[in-house]
Amino acid sequence: xxxxxxxxxxxxxxxxxxxxxLSPRPVLRAVEDVSFEIAEGxxxxxxxxxxxxxxxxxxxxxxxxxxTAGRVEYRGRSILELPARDFRPLRREMQMVFQxxxxxxxPSYRVRDLIEEPMIVHRTPATARERAERVAALLAQVGLDxxxxxxxxxxxxxxxxxxxxxxxxxxxxxRLLVADEPVSALDxxxxxxxxxxxxxxxxxxxxxxxxxAHDLAVVKHMSDRVAVMYLGRIxxxxxxxxxxxRPAHPYTKMLIAAVPRARVPDHRAAAxxxxxxxxxxxxxxxxxxxxxxxxxxxxxxxxxxxxKEIAPGHVAACHLY
Ligand code: SF4
Ligand code: MG
Numbered sequence: 001x002x003x004x005x006x007x008x009x010x011x012x013x014x015x016x017x018x019x020x021x022l023s024p025r026p027v028l029r030a031v032e033d034v035s036f037e038i039a040e041g042x043x044x045x046x047x048x049x050x051x052x053x054x055x056x057x058x059x060x061x062x063x064x065x066x067x068t069a070g071r072v073e074y075r076g077r078s079i080l081e082l083p084a085r086d087f088r089p090l091r092r093e094m095q096m097v098f099q100x101x102x103x104x105x106x107p108s109y110r111v112r113d114l115i116e117e118p119m120i121v122h123r124t125p126a127t128a129r130e131r132a133e134r135v136a137a138l139l140a141q142v143g144l145d146x147x148x149x150x151x152x153x154x155x156x157x158x159x160x161x162x163x164x165x166x167x168x169x170x171x172x173x174x175r176l177l178v179a180d181e182p183v184s185a186l187d188x189x190x191x192x193x194x195x196x197x198x199x200x201x202x203x204x205x206x207x208x209x210x211x212x213a214h215d216l217a218v219v220k221h222m223s224d225r226v227a228v229m230y231l232g233r234i235x236x237x238x239x240x241x242x243x244x245x246r247p248a249h250p251y252t253k254m255l256i257a258a259v260p261r262a263r264v265p266d267h268r269a270a271a272x273x274x275x276x277x278x279x280x281x282x283x284x285x286x287x288x289x290x291x292x293x294x295x296x297x298x299x300x301x302x303x304x305x306x307x308k309e310i311a312p313g314h315v316a317a318c319h320l321y
Contacts, residue, residue, distance in 0.1 A: 002039060002040055003037040003038065003039060003040075003073070004038050004039060004040045004042075004074070004075060004175065004176060004208050005037065005038040005061065005072070005073070005074050005094075005176060005208070005210070006036075006037045006038075006072070006073040006074075007034060007035055007036050007037075007057075007060075007061060007070065007071075007072050008035050008070055008071045008072075008073075009033050009034070009035055009069060009070040009071065010031055010033070010034040010035070010057065010060050010061075010067055010069075010070035010071075010072065011031055011032055011033055011034070011067060011068045011069040011070050012030045012031040012053075012056050012060055012065065012067060012068050013027050013028065013029055013030070013068045014027070014028040014030060015027055015028075016028055016281065026281050026282075027281070028280050028281050029231075029232050029280050029281075029283060030053050030056040030232055030280060031053040031056045031057050031060060031232045032053075032231075032232040032233050033070070033233065034053070034057055034070070034229075034232075034233065034234055035070075035234070036227055036234065036237065038176070038208050038209075038210060039208070040206075040208060041202075041206060041207075041208055042208050042209075042224045042225065043202065043208070043209040043211050043222050043223045043224050043225075044208075044209065044210055044211065044223065044224070044225050044226075044227070045211045045212075045213070045219035045220075045222060045223030045225065045226040045227070045240070046058075046210065046211070046212045046213075046219075046226075046227050046229060047212075047213055047214065047215075047216050047219045047226060047227070047228055047229070047255065048214065048228055048229035048230055048255075049214055049230075049277055050214055051231075051277055051280070052229040052230055052231060052232065052277070053229055053231070053232040053233075053280075054180070054212045054214075054229055055180050055181075055212065056232075057212075057229070058096070058178045058180050058210060058212055060072070061094075061178065061210065062091070062094055062096060062178055063079065063080065063087065063091070064096075066080075067080055074090055074093075074094065074176075075090070077090065088122075092118075092122045092124075092172045092173075092174070093172075093173070093174055093175040093176060094174065094175070094176045094178065095118070095168075095169035095170070095172065095174035095176070095177055095178070096169065096177070096178045096179075096180065097162075097165055097166055097169050097177055097178070097179040097180070097182045098165060098180060098182070099180055099181035099182065099184055099185055100185045101158060101161035101162040101164065101165045101185065102153070102158065102161055102185075104165055105153040105161060105164060105165060105168075106153075107152065107153055107154060109152075109153070110149070110150055110151065110152055111135075111139070111148055111149050111150070111151050111152070111153065111164055112132070112135050112149035112150060114153070114164060114168055115134075115135045115138055115139070115149075115164070115167050115168050115171050116131050116132075116135060116171070117168070118168060118169075118171045118172045119131050119134065119171050119172055121172075122172045124172060124173075132149075134171065135149050135167075135171075136149065138167040138170055138171060139167060141167070141170070141201065141204070142163040142164070142166050142167045142170075142197060142201070143163055143197060144160065144163055144164070144167070157190075158185060158186050158187070158190065159186055159187070159190035159193060159194055162182060162183070162186060162194050163194070163197065165182075166182075166194075166197065166198065166201065170201065170205065173205075174205075174207065175206070175207060175208065176207070176208045176209070176210065177198075177207055177208075177209050177210070178209075178210045178212075179198070179209055179210070179211050179212060180212045181212055181213055181214065182194065182198070182211075182213075183195060183213075183218060184213065184214065184215065184218075191218070195218065195221055195222060198222070199222070209222070211223055215259075216255050216256060216258075216259050217259050220240060220244060223240050224239065224240060225237065225238065225239050225240060225313070226238060226239075226240055226243045228243075228249065228251060228252045228255065230251050230277075230288065230289055231277065231278065231280055231283050231288040231289075232280055232283075233288065233317070234307075234317070235249045235251055235252070235289065235316065235317050235318070236248055236249040236251070236252045236314075236315065236316045236317070236318075237313075237314070237315045237316075238311075238313060238314040238315070239313055239314070242311065242313070242314050243314075244256070246311075246314075248310055248314065248316040248318065248320075248321060249289075249316045249317070249318050250289065250293045250294060250295045250318065250320075251289050251292075251293070254274070254292075254294075274292070275291070275292035276292075278291065284301070285301060285302065286299070286300050286301045286302045286303050286304055287300045287301075287303075287304060287305050287317075287318070287319065288304075295320060297319060299319050300319055303319070304317075305317045305318050305319045308321050
């Protein structure tokens with residue numbers, strides 16, 4: 001497996017304001033020692049409840065925020081410390097698809113301008129005529145009519161707006177799409193259409209995905225491999241079928257048990273595992289999951305578990321293993 005992207009020990013801490021004069025500044029541990037690889041052509045799913053650090057991980061990888069520690073390699077080059085000038089051509093290949101297609105599309109831009117903007121930023125293609133042809137081709141590829149180029153984002157449904165967001169990401173010949181909850185703002189009936197479009201485009205363009213969702217069923221549908229995050233850490237990582245059939249970490253088991261059998265809107269409330277996520281400012285000692293864990297032992301509150309390979313390609317951080 002040649003890695004397209006490799007993250008090693010990625011960490012992001014935020015120093016918060018002092019609660020009282022002279023008291024120490026609390027540290028929010030948003031992402032803690034996260035490592036993973038995404039192979040060329042692979043979809044790597046990142047799943048976890050909101051606040052688990054998934055979006056922060058995505059932003060770190062794209063250098064939208066600065067890492068506190070760790071490194072990221074893209075096509076064999078360490079990118080976090082590259083000068084902006086050297087990073088720009090690589091950044092062009094790494095595009096983001098956002099959760100809220102309404103919020104991420106500038107409402108004062110026509111569709112044409114939205115899709116052209118990244119081409120202008122990266123000066124590819126160079127001429128206005130080539131760009132216009134490319135906009136038309138991209139709209140057709142994402143299932144929209146080329147005549148929609150003259151319209152405004154508000155004239156489209158949520159699903160159509162996400163198609164525009166995807167066309168925008170593809171405008172500059174991306175190789176890696178980082179999709180952060182790309183369907184969670186959409187109606188369930190539209191979600192499958194967008195996911196299937198993303199799969200088709202992946203094959204057509206030879207894309208790789210870092211695919212982020214809180215919904216395990218969505219991640220399962222999309223991913224070749226899955227990592228589960230809890231309180232800023234990856235607690236389990238395995239091939240898709242393996243994690244579904246033989247989940248090892250008690251938190252993963254809890255997530256799977258919470259997936260409703262019939263995915264209809266009324267059942268959504270059931271998709272929340274029991275117990276509250278502790279604050280990342282004061283994570284529980286030892287295994288951060290221990291206050292919610294049905295399998296916890298004495299050691300769990302004292303010592304943080306180390307990630308271990310329990311089967312080929314299947315890694316879990318839990319004292320049970
Ligand atoms: Fe549960 Fe202990 Fe494993 Fe943490 S280390 S998940 S508390 S059994
Ligand atoms: Mg998020």
